[in-house]
Amino acid sequence: MGNDIEKLAREWMSASPEQAQVESEYYCPTRDVFEARNNKTPEELINKGVDESLSYFIYSILGELGNNSFDHNLANWPDVIGVFFAMEYNGKNGRAIIADRGLGVLNTLKKAAPELKTDAEALEMAFTKKISSRVLENRGNDLKFVKNNVIENNLFLKFCSGNACVAINHGMERETGNSVVRGCVAILKF
Amino acid sequence: MRIEIIKFGDKLVSRPAGREAFLALESYQLKNLSPEEIIEIDFEGVNALTPSWADEVVTKIANKFKNIKLLNTKNATVQATLKTLREYSDLKV
Numbered sequence: 001m002g003n004d005i006e007k008l009a010r011e012w013m014s015a016s017p018e019q020a021q022v023e024s025e026y027y028c029p030t031r032d033v034f035e036a037r038n039n040k041t042p043e044e045l046i047n048k049g050v051d052e053s054l055s056y057f058i059y060s061i062l063g064e065l066g067n068n069s070f071d072h073n074l075a076n077w078p079d080v081i082g083v084f085f086a087m088e089y090n091g092k093n094g095r096a097i098i099a100d101r102g103l104g105v106l107n108t109l110k111k112a113a114p115e116l117k118t119d120a121e122a123l124e125m126a127f128t129k130k131i132s133s134r135v136l137e138n139r140g141n142d143l144k145f146v147k148n149n150v151i152e153n154n155l156f157l158k159f160c161s162g163n164a165c166v167a168i169n170h171g172m173e174r175e176t177g178n179s180v181v182r183g184c185v186a187i188l189k190f
Numbered sequence: 191m192r193i194e195i196i197k198f199g200d201k202l203v204s205r206p207a208g209r210e211a212f213l214a215l216e217s218y219q220l221k222n223l224s225p226e227e228i229i230e231i232d233f234e235g236v237n238a239l240t241p242s243w244a245d246e247v248v249t250k251i252a253n254k255f256k257n258i259k260l261l262n263t264k265n266a267t268v269q270a271t272l273k274t275l276r277e278y279s280d281l282k283v
Contacts, residue, residue: 031204039201042238053266056201056238060267063203064240071205071242130278141241141278149270 005086009097012084020080029082031070064142065098065186073102094190102183105161119162156189196235208246229255234262241274258283
């Protein structure tokens with residue numbers, strides 16, 4: 001399987017706002033577009049032979065990741081609204097990518113936890129502690145669901161924001177990003 | 191009172207959709223019910239459920255009513271979501 005969708009995601013992340021907003025099969029400017037595309041995920045995977053239960057877990061994890069981008073950047077997108085969403089499966093291995101050019105986890109969580117200093121601390125908090133930047137609402141469980149079900153279904157997730165990444169498989173490990181991610185990038189492998 | 195979750199769809203993911211579902215329930219099925227009323231939440235037919243959607247519906251119903259029964263929760267995403275809500279949203283059911 002080639003590296004194409006990761007390359008396309010990187011290009012989308014660094015493109016000018018005008019180029020990034022060009023209509024494409026991967027760019028989802030609104031939540032409705034993202035959800036309409038993700039709604040096809042389970043049927044597509046099941047038709048290609050992926051276990052039904054796993055297909056719905058992959059759909060649910062992608063749904064939480066994509067909706068999180070919209071929930072936390074609504075009305076606050078720095079330049080380009082929406083997410084890049086792509087998935088591929090070759091009958092053996094699959095990969096999905098969701099990227100946004102939003103505020104990023106640190107800037108988002110700082111509203112609720114001003115003591116946060118680094119991207120790494122913010123990612124650790126996002127995936128392990130009950131917290132939400134939308135402080136007037138009882139939120140903050142979605143990334144914990146993602147982490148637990150990536151682990152339980154033996155999937156692999158790399159999630160990067162700012163200069164930090166976490167890699168989740170049998171557990172969660174911090175990684176230093178190779179480059180600075182403006183917003184968030186999630187790569188799910190299955 | 192039995193709430194059939196499948197009537198909102200078989201794939202239930204986002205908070206806005208969950209919020210809309212709860213507003214509809216509050217306006218119709220749950221309207222004027224006593225907090226003592228037995229509420230059965232039936233997940234039969236649901237293929238995918240996430241904490242974002244369920245937090246807006248299941249957690250809010252559980253906060254309003256004392257006698258909640260969860261039915262047909264065998265789907266793996268339903269089970270995983272309920273586990274997340276119990277752990278992170280103080281769902282007591």
